[in-house]
Amino acid sequence: MLTAADIIHQIESTGVVAIIRASSSDELIDVVRALCDGGLTCIEVTMTTPNALEVIRQAREAVGDAAAIGVGTVLDAPTARAAMLAGAQFVVAPGTDIPTIKLCRTHGVPILPGAFTPTEIINAWKAGADFVKVFPTSTVGAQYIKDLRGPLPQIKLVPTGGVTLDTVKDFIQAGANAVGVGSSLVTKQAVKNRDVTALKAAAAEWLKRVRQARESG
Secondary structure (H helix, E strand, C coil): CCCHHHHHHHHHHHCEEEEECCCCHHHHHHHHHHHHHCCCCEEEEECCCCCHHHHHHHHHHHHHHHCEEEEECCCCHHHHHHHHHHCCCCEECCCCCHHHHHHHHHHCCCEECEECCHHHHHHHHHHCCCCEEECCCCCCHHHHHHHHHCCCCCCCEEEECCCCCCCHHHHHHHCCCCEEECCCCCCHHHHHHCCHHHHHHHHHHHHHHHHHHHHHC
16 A cells, blocks of 8 residues: 555656546546556646545546556545545645645655645745645746746745646756646547547656656756
8 A cells, every 4th residue: 555655756766647538437437547657656636626535536446556646636624534535545736725835744645736836835845845845837937947946945846837748858967856737648539539649659758858858967
């Protein structure tokens, strides 16, 4: 059974959290398996997915401890609690909700709250965040992470939004501990067609780019 420390290590060591949205649980389970086969072991199922809690439950049964299955787009503690009961092993939020962070800390579940400004990021960290999801980064780019890293070296940052295969090197070398990636990794077309070969290859390529960025950085 994966511990909180195991999951935190996986997020940081692989450097990629895959964010999945799908129209059905069947689609999503296929995606999860394909990403696992490609070596990507940190997978976030968003609450905007139809029947998200059941999908999380099924995904956990399907992959066991081969991957960490988390829940995303969590807005409050009751939602986080329901997802944890369904089997979610880490929690990701678009913003910082202190009761949600406290709940996760109480139950030993890694939490990645969203924040943007330095003040928000510091407050999320002080409240107990394991990582801070810097969101959205699509308009500010990797330079913003570099600017934050200078005064905040102790806070683990996961930029999300706007990270692509072409820019992931910049984000990692700017100081990101990991990146959150959605459609740039799990494309709508691949999900719709259940193209497990393409998804597996995409997962492997993202992990390769992160590894190369760290080795050359």
